[in-house]
Amino acid sequence: MKSIRLDGRSLTRAQLVMVAHGAPVALDDTALAGVARAADFLAEQVRREEPIYGVSTGFGSNADRLLGARPLRDDLPGATPSGRSLHEELQVNLIVTHAVCVGEPLPADVVRAMLCIRINTLLKGHSGIRVQTLQALAALLNSGIVPVVPALGSVGASGDLAPLSHLAIVLLGGGEAFVDGERMPGAEALKRAGLEPVTLSYKEGLALNNGTAQMLATGVLALQKLDALLDTADLAAAMTIDAFAGRLGAFDPEVHALRPHPGQVEVAAHLRELLAGSTLADIPYHLVPRFRPWLPSSWDTAEAQALRFDIGWDWVPSDQRHGREKFYTRFRPFRGGKKHQPQDSYSLRCIPQVHGAVRDAVEQAKRVFEIELNAVTDNPLVFPDRDAEHVEEKVISAGHFHGMPLALAMSYVKAAIPVLASISERRLNKLVDPSTNDGLPGFLIGNEDATESGYMIVQYTAAAIVNDLATRAHPASVYSIPTSANAEDHVSMGTNETRHVLSMAEDLGKVLALEIYTAAQALDLRVDMINAARDLARRGDAEALAAKVQGGPASDRPGRGAFVDEVEGLCAELAACEPFHPGGIVAEAHAIVREAIPFLDRDRALDGEVAAAVRLVADGALLGVLPRWRVPTSSPVGEGRAP
Template identity: 35%
Template structure:
């Protein structure tokens, strides 16, 4: 990790090539500031000089002295070049919907700075420094969640960030919504006059979809560990069998994710007096037996997302790209197909984690042959117990199935047909986050039911790791011995799942 000191405070140095996800977490989630390294600043200055030379020579180059998209065949007079860049920011800030969470905006700022630091965008360092200061002072432009089709980059979301640089738009600061000029006053800046290509350089990139992908990765990993622990607690509560998790089984079908989840379950149930105590059956239902085979693909999908995210946040996703040899090349690095694929995979596999968790919940509620009362309550009849939590889980699972429709395969043309294939990856990202929202509640319900089952089986009998997990759940919600108001208990557990309070974070 590259760290520099500003007074007594550490700052992360970005160079366009080596930004790590650990560093991203420090900036986005922990609020650390950044600086652009000297080597990157040199590359940025070189790229900016290439653009200056093009303007001086009058050579027609897309986005510098031409129109945009379908209008690329329109030449722009030299006197209008700065207005052209201001206009693209104003006209492309056409997003709608709820504002993106501040973590998303902060990640967008970081990723855009890092991409610009590669020196292939033809932007001046002083313009990049505006973005650096927004991060430093925790001024976060308001970015609507809807409006990006994920090709030509995330034009609308990034335009809403660029608005603030020219004194337009809005931002959040210290919990308050402020206008663009006020935002600039907080970072001690005047509205910037964008140089040729700078408007396009600020807008043309994949940083919105990448920011969404980062949050999917962070929350997805935490959620998968929670789901694995909840499944282990379910095994305890149902007095399930350990044979399906033995290493020899998985060495004979060695998918990495499957082997990882099986190993984790073995660790969780090691030393249990409940697992393998069932005497009137010889194997469990698929929802218990196939935990590694269902949760394993989610682990692999998140690993694939991580791999692509590491590449994407250190890439030049602008168009055209400016090179030190004065060449300027139009390409398609802004196209979000690969990120959309990774996000769809993550969303689908996490939805499947919810599918099997709901079946585990049902098993906990109805397995009277495993020493449990129906719906996990004494005096059933006058009490309905936890019957209805399965309805809630079923509703959430069904909603996730709808959210699994792949936006990635539903391209639609834009810009009068010039941009005739789009990835829609930002929609894939937003869907994945909604799936995670629902799954956090499903896993919370499984924790609720599994802890209740262990109360009936004997809270001193689970394996040490599972006993600790049970105790953490009980710190959040008590045993339910009669019908009670359940919704607040689910929400408290879902909040604990979301924050990672119930688990030991896995590296």
């Protein structure tokens, strides 16, 4: 993999994802010159005994105490000097006492992204770290060492102090790390990579552990995952629309020009492209038969007997057409699977409004995170080139470590995830419910012997996940708990926010996978049922078709002639149709599903199939069928540099 050149100014989300997944980094020489100027400036101020918070003074209530040359106890008889100056002691203690996270280690991609972010922000030249220390941090990343960073312990201000201390402590030869998946002491990890522990200088502990790297890394990886899931959600919805033989008017570009929210307009365009070429969408209502259970007498040919269903319509007699005469001059008087109404339910008709709103939430988060990727987030900030008389004007304490911009952006996304999962589950439920699935069999299974459950419990699993996502959607950012003896009296909790979003994104993918799994079955049934009606009509035997219609008068009853004429009209219209099929892209996605999971003709164990559907979504196997608007966020940019 090509190196990603870091300069503190142009790191992109796509590049960060590449580093997270194994790409090495290289440091920009011009940026390193700025790093050296800041470090030299701090060293000069310490030589001049200028009081600088956290550099030549203690922290918190010790901010008014200038550090001496060595520990006071070194002057006691029999004392054993530590061999470190108080300036180094201050920075080392800041790392070793702050590495106190608990829980399972963060995944390797998150930790690698954290390292990359920390290197990039330090390259801005406002943190006071030395070039050699920054190079050692890059060497740690490039060597494949992954520090063990337990997941829990950051309140998101002052940045991610505890998690970043777990990164930095390995640089000092402490803590633990993974090397090729093997967990070991940090010193052993450095030794295996041929690296030496680092000795910290002025402010370097602060530079290493003061910032928003964990929440930023986790958030960027979550947004990358959500990018793919948003596209997957549109694809799942399109497959469901085709399975319903749905109505496309709700996605018309002129309609959405009247309410041009960007995500809404984008999703409507996606659906039009995904469904292009479909002969199921917008099909005349009367051509769609409804399911009837298979019986030995259902079909009269050997080929048709292999079908797992029967089909049928109801005939609307002339005395029931009063007030709807114009309607029945346009549509034939047969009720099959599709209701005679011009609109689908909200879970289909309002896909652009719902999916689009979720897209807009994600896009807002992207804007925030892209700013943060090339921001300085530690404290105090060093301005070595500033034209100022006093050192206090060149080393300024501020609050860039506060994660609230990221936290609130993620709160918005966090609330959006259950919304997208919920509408997906509603579509799935609509597919399996015979009262809402427009003429498909209940639970999408023939069940002629009354022994089969089909896809019934698949909806239960989706419902359970949606409920779980909803209960996890409470924003962490609204609940600050003060720290550091109330010196840090308002914190962001942004790290919890982004960690929640990443795990919730994975579960969202499972719901979408269940919809795709179910929609593929429904689509097969819908296509087979309509084409079975077409095949029957193409035999030219209107009587055979009439046998599928309920409500027609007996042969010796008045009105029989009108009934036969209308059945013959239905027969001719069906016979004139080309074979029915979904949209081209939907068909490609359906074929991928069918390569992994066969059609469910009768009940069987579904656990392996559900797992396979989840893998198809998690691995992005379906995204390759998407048209030009799909651009993977992890794709390389030029020669490993930002454009």
